[in-house]
Amino acid sequence: MSKPREIRLSTTPAPEALAGLRLGDIVYLDGLLYTAREGVYKRALEEQANIPMELPGQSATNFHCSPAAAIREDGTFDMGAVTATASFRFAKWLPEWMAKTGAKLIIGKGGMSSKDYKSYFVPNGAIYLSTVGYGTGALLGRGIEKVEAVHWQDELGLAQAMWVIRCKRMGPFIVASDLEGNCLFERENAKIAANLERVYEGTRPAVLKRYGETDDRSDEVIG
């Protein structure tokens, strides 16, 4: 059993730094990142609100995350744990978001499909980093140097707000796509699929079918 490589990476990474990453590498991040998920995407893209940050100048890293955080009475922040939410649900907004903000690192849970990677990650020179576990919230929380700001908390609530976080050796994250659009999760699923026929031996499909299902167990289901 080999140990994965560990790499430090900036949240505004140079193209060469991204080119050197391989699927399955472990990454720790330094610099500024922001959280953005459906609330922020809807507000910025569908309602055309002005994004309250200079992107990608300030940060090229979009974390699909709602932190376990509170705003204290004096206006300072109490941020405990941070972990990702599943990214495939945001495929609807991501192409436009990436074009608009120049994001190079998308961090989340579960990755996207290789089709997503090839169609809009690769042209934007971006890759996907997956959180680990899932649920290494306390470890990631230790990587927060400072909560710089929170935007749109009145409009979107604390969970959907845009949190701006300065991080120092925040991690671990796993490289789940590369600049060619290869997908770590699909690679693993293909290996597992080879065994499935044997595992399913002696089982039987339900007598009452349901519409809209797949029986192809190599199907990625998320798309």
Next chain:
Amino acid sequence: MISIDLIQKTAETLMDKAAIEIPEDYLTGLQAAAESEDGDLSSFVLQAMLENYKAAKEDRRAMCGDTGCPRWYVKMGNEARVEGGPVALETALRQATANATNGVPLRPNRVHPLWRTDHNNNVGIGAPEIEYGYEPGGDWIDLITVHKGGLFGTDYRMLFPSDGIEGIKRFYLDSLLAFGKRGLACQPAIIGIGLGGSKDTCMVLGKRAACLRVVGDRNPDPKIAALEDEFKELGNSIGMGAMGFVGKNMVIDCNIEVGYCHTGGMQMSVHAFCLSSRRAVARLWPGGRVEYRTDPDWFTPYQRRETIDWPTATTKAAK
């Protein structure tokens, strides 16, 4: 009479413990999984999780950034009396949920399904859920909080007697695989299976099987206990581990609960209690004594009674 202030204070402590401290039974299960795991990536993930539990306890911060949807299970001995009655009890649990969301802090996950309104405190219409159970004898009250993740790993299907065990196995594997890919279910998990009841109670049974029984526990029906063993083994033979990477640990344990159902049906639900299996329990007595534990000990002979009467047996916690 059990003091309402003590109930609220204890509930706040439970919220904190559930979010921060991984229960011992799950931790032991995960350590065993980490030792047996030989997939490179899934092994790395399990080691990172073990470090994460330590970091959470040391820093007193939540294990996971998604702190789930807090809910309450209240069990009362038949002689228990709460100061202010059931309405005061529910108010105290809602207040404790709000206070702890701000205090720990937890993620304010609960929003209106349509308007997405967020009160920033995990309290709203129907939230947190409060469910009840009773036990013969006893003047105590058990407060159990579970903060289960809310999105992936759960499914329901109406099966029929002709589907048989083969059909149950198929739906079990389909559920593990669909939600296990890319690790959406945050496995290895405690898998709870509900069989029978009606659609709603089948879901309740499966969820309680996942969240209110501990790793290593077995159903008292020896044939169901054998199925639990078989299903644990089956889930771990898929070849999928943490995050959906190649590995051999998908199921930390499998718990099955049953309820009598319509003669023509065989309802089935599957639930996954994740890598941050958040649960904490306290028993409160009228004199002000409080004992904390992590085993909900929910499924007593009384809860599983088959007829009008029930076998007399003391609960584990009382022993």
